[in-house]
Amino acid sequence: xxxxxxxxxxxxxxxxxxxxxxxxxxxxxxxxxxxxxxxxxxxxxxxxxxxxxxxxxxxxxxxxxxxxxxxxxxxxxxxxxxxxxxxxxxxxxxxxxxxxxxxxxxxxxxxxxxxxxxxxxxxxxxxxxxxxxxxxxxxxxxxxxxxxxxxxxxxxxxxxxxxxxxxxxxxxxxxxxxxxxxxxxxxxxxxxxxxxxxxxxxxxxxxxxxxxxxxxxxxxxxxxxxxxxxxxxxxxxxxxxxxxxxxxxxxxxxxxxxxxxxxxxxxxxxxxxxxxxxxxxxxxxxxxxxxxxxxxx
Amino acid sequence: xxxxxxxxxxxxxxxxxxxxxxxxxxxxxxxxxxxxxxxxxxxxxxxxxxxxxxxxxxxxxxxxxxxxxxxxxxxxxxxxxxxxxxxxxxxxxxxxxxxxxxxxxxxxxxxxxxxxxxxxxxxxxxxxxxxxxxxxxxxxxxxxxxxxxxxxxxxxxxxxxxxxxxxxxxxxxxxxxxxxxxxxxxxxxxxxxxxxxxxxxxxxxxxxxxxxxxxxxxxxxxxxxxxxxxxxxxxxxxxxxxxxxxxxxxxxxxxxxxxxxxxxxxxxxxxxxx
Ligand SMILES: Nc1ncnc2c1ncn2[C@@H]1O[C@H](COP(=O)(O)OP(=O)(O)OP(=O)(O)O)[C@@H](O)[C@H]1O
Ligand SMILES: [Mg+2]
Numbered sequence: 001x002x003x004x005x006x007x008x009x010x011x012x013x014x015x016x017x018x019x020x021x022x023x024x025x026x027x028x029x030x031x032x033x034x035x036x037x038x039x040x041x042x043x044x045x046x047x048x049x050x051x052x053x054x055x056x057x058x059x060x061x062x063x064x065x066x067x068x069x070x071x072x073x074x075x076x077x078x079x080x081x082x083x084x085x086x087x088x089x090x091x092x093x094x095x096x097x098x099x100x101x102x103x104x105x106x107x108x109x110x111x112x113x114x115x116x117x118x119x120x121x122x123x124x125x126x127x128x129x130x131x132x133x134x135x136x137x138x139x140x141x142x143x144x145x146x147x148x149x150x151x152x153x154x155x156x157x158x159x160x161x162x163x164x165x166x167x168x169x170x171x172x173x174x175x176x177x178x179x180x181x182x183x184x185x186x187x188x189x190x191x192x193x194x195x196x197x198x199x200x201x202x203x204x205x206x207x208x209x210x211x212x213x214x215x216x217x218x219x220x221x222x223x224x225x226x227x228x229x230x231x232x233x234x235x236x237x238x239x240x241x242x243x244x245x246x247x248x249x250x251x252x253x254x255x256x257x258x259x260x261x262x263x264x265x266x267x268x269x270x271x272x273x274x275x276x277x278x279x280x281x282x283x284x285x286x287x288x289x290x291x292x293x294x295x296x297x
Numbered sequence: 298x299x300x301x302x303x304x305x306x307x308x309x310x311x312x313x314x315x316x317x318x319x320x321x322x323x324x325x326x327x328x329x330x331x332x333x334x335x336x337x338x339x340x341x342x343x344x345x346x347x348x349x350x351x352x353x354x355x356x357x358x359x360x361x362x363x364x365x366x367x368x369x370x371x372x373x374x375x376x377x378x379x380x381x382x383x384x385x386x387x388x389x390x391x392x393x394x395x396x397x398x399x400x401x402x403x404x405x406x407x408x409x410x411x412x413x414x415x416x417x418x419x420x421x422x423x424x425x426x427x428x429x430x431x432x433x434x435x436x437x438x439x440x441x442x443x444x445x446x447x448x449x450x451x452x453x454x455x456x457x458x459x460x461x462x463x464x465x466x467x468x469x470x471x472x473x474x475x476x477x478x479x480x481x482x483x484x485x486x487x488x489x490x491x492x493x494x495x496x497x498x499x500x501x502x503x504x505x506x507x508x509x510x511x512x513x514x515x516x517x518x519x520x521x522x523x524x525x526x527x528x529x530x531x532x533x534x535x536x537x538x539x540x541x542x543x544x545x546x547x548x549x550x551x552x553x554x555x556x557x558x559x560x561x562x563x564x565x566x567x568x569x570x571x
Binding site for chain 2: 119120122164165
């Protein structure tokens with residue numbers, strides 16, 4: 001892993017290092033009493049309510065919760081795709097989203113979506129170069145060099161730089177998407193169940209790639225998932241959301257050391273954390289299920 | 298740890314992938330050839346046996362004879378081809394040139410949509426051939442009225458296809474482009490337009506087929522030239538072989554146009570591997 005980390009580090013323009021990169025200066029997210037009501041005049045679906053969390057710059061936060069509990073809604077609000085109905089979100093102490101302020105997406109918060117959103121009509125390379133080119137912060141040549149470099153170090157993806165997304169496996173597509181996000185050097189990386197549709201083996205590879213990336217170019221990461229093991233394995237902190245309306249039920253601090261490797265999955269500490277998280281989540285799932293039955297009746 | 302990399306997929310260089318497209322050519326299908334020969338044989342037999350209904354229908358041998366003796370070398374025959382092709386070309390291309398921007402506007406501009414969509418919905422269900430009389434009254438020349446009817450045949454199809462595609466654009470693509478800093482104009486040019494290209498292709502495929510239908514019918518009704526007219530004159534003058542020659546010519550013409558449209562569509566969508 002060490003050689004690999006060094007090479008990613010130099011590609012991203014960081015000092016080669018074996019320790020976890022220091023906290024970045026930017027990327028502190030403060031989410032205060034955020035609520036979201038869809039269609040307030042009509043059906044008034046309360047998707048998220050009274051949701052507060054503080055995410056320090058460079059933290060890796062995972063959010064787990066039953067399907068439909070408002071996880072994507074929260075991500076979309078942070079990303080600026082949707083407005084919030086109450087509360088506020090600050091990025092580095094500056095207002096990012098408030099009830100007065102219209103949503104405003106920006107390249108400081110890039111999302112990797114659950115179904116994948118590479119532009120199918122662009123080659124891998126063009127997808128990755130899209131951000132810097134459209135913002136005109138790099139010349140074509142600079143963008144190409146950086147893109148190929150990042151692609152190469154994320155598992156040799158530069159070999160498929162000229163291919164179209166549809167020609168890649170879903171695992172490769174997802175890695176390209178993460179590289180595309182990283183190209184913009186975002187303060188916050190929002191990953192909305194990026195590995196949802198993947199088999200366990202591919203997932204493990206993806207986790208390694210993601211952790212290596214995090215280890216070197218550390219950024220604030222909000223990672224949404226259904227998979228409890230995934231959440232614990234990757235994150236510093238796991239937040240459990242309740243079923244609709246989504247609020248925060250519990251927060252679990254993951255004190256496992258970094259760099260993390262697959263060997264960790266078998267450790268006693270890991271299993272203890274998983275048991276704790278499972279208990280919290282299953283209680284919530286059961287409540288959601290019972291409430292669903294009541295609504296049906 | 299890095300030994301696991303690339304278990305996700307076989308490593309394959311993108312260049313080779315792009316170049317290695319499967320060829321369209323299929324191995325020759327001998328059963329198909331037998332069936333085709335059988336078809337013509339049966340036809341010949343039915344005509345020779347004077348089965349009822351076949352009394353006025355020429356045999357394939359007669360058709361081929363007439364074709365070779367008085368058509369293949371007749372410039373008038375080829376002029377009919379040219380005339381029909383021109384009408385299809387003008388009508389079809391005009392429909393794309395006006396229809397694609399209109400569909401894009403309907404999909405992206407709310408006010409424009411409120412103003413014009415009802416009119417389009419009102420006119421769309423009218424079959425192109427129902428426009429024939431009005432068109433003849435309106436346009437100064439028969440040629441213009443036929444091109445207009447042909448245009449109508451492809452126009453609404455492309456408008457509706459493009460409009461629908463704009464409405465169903467993957468919103469995550471739009472969001473991402475916004476996130477990555479694209480301006481409205483850039484989103485339109487780099488995201489919306491490429492997103493609707495597959496639907497433009499569908500609209501073109503449907504449109505070219507309708508266009509040939511329409512042009513042939515319009516020629517039979519309202520023109521004194523073209524392949525449709527040729528076929529119709531064959532009927533009016535009781536010359537069976539001409540009717541068949543006309544039909545076959547129209548079939549070939551339609552097929553050739555489809556090939557051209559397919560070729561154009563492939564160029565429009567290099568990212569579609571098949
Ligand atoms: N545009 C919308 N209008 C109305 N209701 C919506 C809208 N988008 C989402 N919802 C509802 O809000 C709730 C939360 O949706 P969201 O997509 O955030 O859930 P999620 O936790 O991401 O679920 P999943 O795990 O299935 O992705 C759901 O009940 C959903 O039906
Ligand atoms: Mg979701």
